[in-house]
Amino acid sequence: MxxxxxxxxxxxxxxxxxxxxxxxxxxxxxxxxxxxxxxxxxxxxxxxxxxxxxxxxxxxxxxxxDDLSLDALADVFSPSPGEVSLSVGEILERNIVTTISLNLYIESAGAPAQPEFSFEKMLIIYVLDKMLRSGDISLEEGRLLVRTLEAHFPERTGRECGVMLTRKMGVVAFMLVPGNGEIYMDSEVRTVVKLSMAQCTEELKLWMGGSEG
CATH class of the missing domain: 1.10.1660 (Multidrug-efflux Transporter Regulator; Chain: A; Domain 2)
Known part of the structure; x- marks a missing residue:
């Protein structure tokens, strides 16, 4: 293509x-x-x-x-994860994600009871939270999303992949598309949502930067 x-x-x-x-x-x-x-x-x-x-x-x-320096913008647009790590309490205090999304991630990923989350883990929770807030996925589908991202992102897909949710005859599937490229499916498959992991990385960096202090 x-x-x-x-x-x-x-x-x-x-x-x-x-x-x-x-x-x-x-x-x-x-x-x-x-x-x-x-x-x-x-x-x-x-x-x-x-x-x-x-x-x-x-x-x-x-x-x-007008709000950020060019160096700060370069960091926002970088696909590299940030070096920050936050506890459960810090994540909730900054309103980065909801308690429901955070607990669902901990349950689905088997995270320890009092974890410190790297930026990469927070990104997975952020994507989960976006899909739950929009109503595009159920809690059970959220568990499947977490397991999919934990298994394949970013080692097998690269950091600029796209994550897609599709449905066909009531069956749901998540797909990670390396490079955020296009895929072609039969006409009965409906794409419910498609997110760019690179764009979600930018959004999370901006959200965290704006919620500090």
Missing amino acids: NEDLISKKELLDMTGISYGQLYRWKRKNLIPEQWFIRKSSFTGQETFFPREKILQRIDRILNMK
Whole structure:
């Protein structure tokens, strides 16, 4: 499958940013190097970007750059987990997730009674909480989600995978899609929800940063 691309000229025209801003954000690691795709065109070599990813990223940068420094934004957009770890009490005090989601994770993952959670574990709980809050999944389906993420994320999928919930004839399935790519299923399979783990990582970092102190 060929990814939908946007040229650099079209990107600058559409977003209103300058050439200098674009490459400054690249140097600051706000935009990944691999998103700058060099391709041949009738004018010679031209730079293209994955359309959906770059437009979403620039929109987020423009909306947040007045509140956060470029270095802080680079940390938010980094797929790497944070080095922070929090206890149950700290997680609940900061209102990062609900008690229901936290307890469901502890039960499903077999976590110790008084655990310290790494950022990676908090990310799994955050994804669980998002799906429970939206009403997309039941508690039993939440247990299946936790077991799926615990078994495969990120060692087998990479940190930028997508997590999908599908249903067919009443049967539910969770799928982790490496690279947040597209998959194709028969017409009777309904995609209930699809989340980007990279985007959830950004949201959790912002939430934690905004809830400190």
